[in-house]
Amino acid sequence: MLTKRQLFILEAIIDGYTKTAEAVGSRSISKREDVSYSPATVRNEMADLETLGFLEKPHSSSGRIPSNKGYRYYVDHLLLPRRVSESDIVDIRQLFADRITETEDVIRKSAEVLSDLTSYISVALGPDAFNTKLKHLQIVPLYESTAVAVLVTDTGSVEHRQITLPEGLEAQELEKVVRILNDRLQGVPLIELNKALYQEVASVMEQHLSQHMDVMHSLENALHTDKSEKVYYGGKTNLLSQPEFKDVDKVRSLLELLEKDEQMHQLMVPTQSGITVKIGEENDIEAFEDVSMITATYQIGGKPVGTIGILGPTRMEYSRVIGLLQYLTHDLTKMLTSWHHRE
Amino acid sequence: MLTKRQLFILEAIIDGYTKTAEAVGSRSISKREDVSYSPATVRNEMADLETLGFLEKPHSSSGRIPSNKGYRYYVDHLLLPRRVSESDIVDIRQLFADRITETEDVIRKSAEVLSDLTSYISVALGPDAFNTKLKHLQIVPLYESTAVAVLVTDTGSVEHRQITLPEGLEAQELEKVVRILNDRLQGVPLIELNKALYQEVASVMEQHLSQHMDVMHSLENALHTDKSEKVYYGGKTNLLSQPEFKDVDKVRSLLELLEKDEQMHQLMVPTQSGITVKIGEENDIEAFEDVSMITATYQIGGKPVGTIGILGPTRMEYSRVIGLLQYLTHDLTKMLTSWHHRE
DNA sequence: ATTAGCACTCAATTTAACCGAGTGCTAAAT
DNA sequence: ATTTAGCACTCGGTTAAATTGAGTGCTAAT
DSSP states (O other): OOOHHHHHHHHHHHHHHHHHSSOBOHHHHHTSTTOOSOHHHHHHHHHHHHHTTSEEOSSTTSOBEEOHHHHHHIIIIIOOOOOOOHHHHHHHHHHHHSOOOOHHHHHHHHHHHHHHHHSSEEEEEOSOTTTOBEEEEEEEEOSSSEEEEEEEETTSOEEEEEEEOOTTOOHHHHHHHHHHHHHHHTTOBGGGHHHHIIIIIHHHHHHHOTTHHHHHHHHHHHHOOOSSOOEEEEOGGGGGGSGGGOSHHHHHHHHHHHHOHHHHHHHHOOOSSSEEEEEGGGGOOGGGTTEEEEEEEEEETTEEEEEEEEEEETTSOHHHHHHHHHHHHHHHHHHHHHHHHOO | OOOHHHHHHHHHHHHHHHHHSSOBOHHHHHTSTTOOSOHHHHHHHHHHHHHTTSEEOSSTTSOBEEOHHHHHHIIIIIOOOOOOOHHHHHHHHHHHHSOOOOHHHHHHHHHHHHHHHHSSEEEEEOSOTTTOBEEEEEEEEOSSSEEEEEEEETTSOEEEEEEEOOTTOOHHHHHHHHHHHHHHHTTOBGGGHHHHIIIIIHHHHHHHOTTHHHHHHHHHHHHOOOSSOOEEEEOGGGGGGSGGGOSHHHHHHHHHHHHOHHHHHHHHOOOSSSEEEEEGGGGOOGGGTTEEEEEEEEEETTEEEEEEEEEEETTSOHHHHHHHHHHHHHHHHHHHHHHHHOO
């Protein structure tokens, strides 16, 4: 078990390294006003903390930096979320004050605000297609054989897809189709729509429609939803101002990874609700060796449906970021849930 | 007037510098198999080309690199678009083979292909809101006071906006509104819809509708279109592999600029049709000092409506890029025009 | 007009010297 | 048994000098 003084020193080092990105020496700690013991004492403690694996030295005669294990200990035992500052609150409130009406927009804006406030990279995932259900479907004919399918989901978002209708489908037949679809498919998760189309709708269609084969084919396109959600980013270039990324190659491997939506998606899939902190190699991805990711889920009606998070250097301000994320997801959840229950 | 040999040497230097990103020396040119004169001769020619302003030296004892004036001359007089290679054709065809149904998608995909093929950054602008006209409008009610407005444009693209309807508007009244709108607003450019709403529709509305004030207010949101088009990018990280951008600060100022959609939009507004080449400071933007931008317009029904282009280091492969852009915009134009004329 | 020859230039690389922040360890002080 | 002063030692970073080599400009010979 760590002594009180060891804890203090560990925290001091994490603090100092977070601010300067440079290894912290014994003298600088000893000089603090709230510290009464000498550099030598600090050094002894440091040596102990190092053998315990919480600290490490970039080279033999340098000060100490926190190891990933040190960060992990800090996050698990020491850290308490910083209260969100007044000015941050203003910025976030601002976000929800703009009257935005689409889920996507809120998520995207949230990511922007978050990266602006933190100077790190923000990542956000919209409501999961697994949890998003069809609420209402409408097909608007445009030209003779072209139409738009408008899908309204229970998360309050709206999507449209252009589709081709079979030649010579009567307007009133189309109406019938739409009625059947709404009747059978409401409440079905988006990604299962196509499956449900065949399981639930096909037979009914057959009974009522002569062109049922052609129609089914058209609908397949209308109802297809990609599993992979879009990933939203904010402040991708923020990385470039961090001293640990003055090396272009590192930046590149990271930014290239961010282009791969599927991978990022996987990393962020909402698991347990609440805040998750992944430090360095805990992310299980090589390019993420020197970064940490803090994610938080937001919920709709009590169910976690999406994720929003921050990607920053391992020496990021955990306490502040966690505070911000808690605050933001709380508001997000409230807002989205209220939308969801309107009607 | 430049002699034949001078032209040859200019081209050789541009060529060499494009490939290696290093200043080209006299000896390396003289050693080429198709060159029979000595390094000294080459040096004399180089000196002349330098006083003419087509070449410059990074430092007094180095080889030559093309000046921006040199590139300009090359582009204007020497360059002939390289024939697009077979494998490039395959990739582009592939793009148009996927059945895509939305203008936006094609543009975005085009940008992707282009950056993949060139390893530069691609930039694309969707059809201009000035030239895009309303073709058809539909309002789909969702819940009691929420609805979706679906706008179909003459470029074949579809947009939706969520709007709030006045309390207690009867379905049949809504139908009337939609009919009036379609009647009066078809063919109006998107950005002028709101103006037209008041000029053309207000009075009619007043005659037929009790709640006309409230309705008008709702419609304002439905019909508002941002002037600034979205800008699509491909391969933003490609920049990071170019040797001239191993300096993080340069990269940052550039990437930050790319986040500013309005500015990029301005740079790319389709002016004359065809290919435009802007070299270095010709772009009138500080961050673009070391890059060139080649843009091409695509058309719908003979009218240039959008732009797609490439952003690369000044030493980029002009000839190849221009070839590619010509090929791609030609296909784009054909495809979009055919969509546009379907009906 | 062309080219061989040579002195010269200058960025880039290597080498050496030095500085200073910081450590570990020992022995004295508390 | 802690704590601390003291000191030798380490090592990255910086600066300065030396070396290298690709390339030039100019002159005189072809």
